[in-house]
Amino acid sequence: GESVGLHLPTLSVQEGDNSIINCAYSNSASDYFIWYKQESGKGPQFIIDIRSNMDKRQGQRVTVLLNKTVKHLSLQIAATQPGDSAVYFCAENRNYGQNFVFGPGTRLSVLP
Amino acid sequence: EAQVTQNPRYLITVTGKKLTVTCSQNMNHEYMSWYRQDPGLGLRQIYYSMNVEVTDKGDVPEGYKVSRKEKRNFPLILESPSPNQTSLYFCASSLSPGVTEAFFGQGTRLTVV
Numbered sequence: 001g002e003s004v005g006l007h008l009p010t011l012s013v014q015e016g017d018n019s020i021i022n023c024a025y026s027n028s029a030s031d032y033f034i035w036y037k038q039e040s041g042k043g044p045q046f047i048i049d050i051r052s053n054m055d056k057r058q059g060q061r062v063t064v065l066l067n068k069t070v071k072h073l074s075l076q077i078a079a080t081q082p083g084d085s086a087v088y089f090c091a092e093n094r095n096y097g098q099n100f101v102f103g104p105g106t107r108l109s110v111l112p
Numbered sequence: 113e114a115q116v117t118q119n120p121r122y123l124i125t126v127t128g129k130k131l132t133v134t135c136s137q138n139m140n141h142e143y144m145s146w147y148r149q150d151p152g153l154g155l156r157q158i159y160y161s162m163n164v165e166v167t168d169k170g171d172v173p174e175g176y177k178v179s180r181k182e183k184r185n186f187p188l189i190l191e192s193p194s195p196n197q198t199s200l201y202f203c204a205s206s207l208s209p210g211v212t213e214a215f216f217g218q219g220t221r222l223t224v225v
Contacts, residue, residue, distance in 0.1 A: 034213055043116075043202050043216030044155070089154060093210040099145075099170055100214065102154040 012109045019080045021106045023073040023090035030092040034100065035064060035075045039086045047075070047088075077108075085110045114139045118203050118217035125193055125224055133188045133220045135203030143206045144186040145170065145214070146178065148199040155202065160209075161186055193224040 013019045025033075031052040036044035050057045050064045050073075057064050063076040073090050087107045091100040116137045125131055137144065145160035147170075157170030161180040175197055177189040186205075190197060200221050204214040 032210055036216075041219075043204075043218050045216070046213040049213060091155075099157050099160065100155075100209070102147075102156075104152050104154040 009104070010107045010109065012111055013080050014111050015082060016079055019075075019077040019084070019108060021075045021077075021088050021108065023075075023103055025071050025073060025090075025092050027092065028068070028071060032093040033064070033066065033073050034091045034093075035062075035073075036089045036091060036102075037084075037086045038089065038105070044089060080108075080110050082110050082112070084108060114215065116203055116205055116215050116217035118201075118220050120220060121218060122221050123223070125222070127194055127224055128192050131190050131193060131222075133190075133201060133203075133222070135186045135188065135217060136184050137186075137203075137205040137215070138184065139205060139207075139215065140183065141205035141207055141215075142183065143209050144180070145204050145209075146176070146186070146188045147202045147204065148172065149202060149219075150199050158188070158201075190222075193222075195224050198222060198224050 034049040035047040037047050038044045048059045048062050048064050050066050055066050061078045065074045087105040089102050089105045091102045093100050119134045142163045146158040147155040149155050156172045158176050159170050159178040161167045164180055164183055167178050180186055200219050202219050203217040206212050206214040
């Protein structure tokens with residue numbers, strides 16, 4: 001079935017470096033995407049979202065890029081900090097639908 | 113503080129013993145949903161509710177029931193739990209699905225033996 005997936009299950013980066021977490025989606029009808037961060041023992045927390053009429057959106061230290069041509073989404077974290085260590089999920093929504101489809105997640109580890 | 117509250121946080125039960133996981137939100141959101149999270153599978157939607165007395169199945173509804181008698185509460189009911197329902201469960205609410213983000217509860221870790 002259609003799903004949102006992630007290219008890498010784990011990612012390790014040095015503190016202070018930039019992190020890039022990737023996500024591939026399969027449904028070209030998807031028009032709203034969200035990145036969530038899940039820390040150990042907690043529920044997912046919203047980081048940033050983007051709609052299909054945009055290809056880039058920036059927040060505080062985070063940028064989401066959307067490439068509709070290849071159905072690819074990425075999350076860039078600038079100057080990665082220890083507090084960024086978590087599992088990151090991308091989620092897609094189709095046509096104001098009732099269901100977000102989540103990928104399996106990427107675990108980001110920040111090395112000192 | 114805006115939040116989604118689930119109870120209990122942890123639960124161990126035996127096969128066949130009915131249980132209810134409660135979920136409450138204080139943001140006056142119309143939309144609420146339940147997800148289960150399993151290793152390597154991400155979050156999968158069990159049931160959702162667009163408003164009071166309006167519920168519908170998500171991707172993995174088998175073995176679960178829900179009710180929405182009040183806007184703030186959306187309990188998840190397992191009438192006869194089985195070991196394959198051992199999982200981490202999350203309740204979420206949002207102002208409008210597909211338009212705004214969902215807010216998640218802290219999770220309920222359920223073990224069925």
